[in-house]
Amino acid sequence: MIELHCHTTCSDGTLTPTQLVQAAVQAGVFALAITDHDTLSGWNEALAAAKPYNLEIVPGVELSTVHRDRSLHILGFYPNADQLKAPLAERIEGRKRRAHEMVAKLAELGYPISLPQLGEGVAPSRPHLAKALVEAGYFPSMEKAFDRLLGDNQPAYVQYEKFSISEGIALLRDCGAVPVWAHPYLFRGGAVEDVLKELVEVGLMGIEVYHPSHTSKQTKNLEALCVEYGLLMTGGSDYHGPSPDGKAQSISLNMMQLPLGLLDPIKHAAHRLK
Template identity: 65%
Template sequence: MLELHCHTTHSDGTLTPTELVSAALAAGVKVLAITDHDTLSGWNEAITAAKPYDIEIVPGLELSTVHNGRSLHLLGFYPNRDRLQPPLQERIAGRFRRAQKMVDRLADLGYPVELSMRGTMVPGRPHIANALVKAGYIQSPQEAFDRWLGEGKPAYVEYEKFSVFEGIKLLRDCTAVPVWAHPYLFCGGQVETLLPDFVAAGLMGLEVYHPSHTIAQTQTLEALCQQYGLLKTGGSDYHGPALGKTDDRHTELNHLHLSTELLTPLKQASIGLSQ
């Protein structure tokens, strides 16, 4: 079974890469992608942890971009680390700036919190939500998103401007296969309308299989992949237990039961980019 969208404590997951590999092993996962937000730092630990077991680690990331003023995420698989690491530093710095602005807004609203970051962790809204819980202002991270951190709420801060077109180009320039993550979670336009421009810019795949997609949406994405000659990927978007996201879509590992056959065309596409 295959998981092509998972997060660790190097971004907003709750399991270390080693713990994630152990959880994947227990769930019967054979292929596991590490796709932390805007960072590659969790790969080495995951690869080391997976060596004794029959688990293949797919190196990747989830890149934060903006389109029509809304957050749009791109998955990038098999990037050239040496090429991608330097430009990613600015994206990571932007995440820290964004987090600090949200913390400052919360303080202005009368809810000061301390955001402590460990090692290579890249900050996100779940970290701030958990800090609000720890400070005793609310009972659950969900409440933080409902009151302050969700889009349009008083403490929300948009991502710094980095367009989806810039993101696609960056990934391809670094030999990473660019895939639109959970397309139907995007709130800035209709998938069918936006897709032609993204494909023209070099998008190579769609995350067809995702817990947030309905059966009808999945079928539409499958048809779009057929129409445009795009790769199909999927995964649970696993963040580990007790995450504190804004919904319950981050479910258990391997619950989608995706075939490892999805990996072959992804690898072939990666080889094509590197040649």
């Protein structure tokens, strides 16, 4: 079984790369992608942690772009780390500026918090701020913090700095990475079919077909679109680890039960880009 979409404490996950590797092994995963937001910081630790096990680490990233004034995420598999690190460092600085803006908005709204201090190459994101709001006693859960303040179009929300889908896909391909549209049906900027045409035109190579947020009907539609456009199919749980506020979660590692056979076409595509 494979997991091609997971996060660690290097972005907004709650498990360290080592802990994620151990959890993946226990869940029966044989290939695990580390796809933190706009950073490669978790790769080396995950690779070292996986050595004693029969677990293949798939180097990846989840790149934040903006399309039609909405957040759109592009997964990139097998990028050249040396080529991608500098551009991602710029993205991290943008994320930090965004976090500072949200903290300032929260203070204006009467919810002052301190910006969480994270490791090098890690930028605070909305889940970090939600956790800080819960710890400060403003809300009983992170979900409530999102519903009232941090969710899209809520009072403390700040959009990502502009970085277009064409810029994001070009960056990934130039660095040898296979660009894949993450969880298409979570995008709120237009119909999947219309947006997909625009993404394909600028070099998209795959779709995250299998995701916990997709219904069976949506999954079948994405499978058909992959056939129509000749795109790769990927999938994963988008696992972020146990909830930091102790709330029960519906997402678990290996819940999608995806076969290893999905990985080979991605490897071949990455090889062609090198």
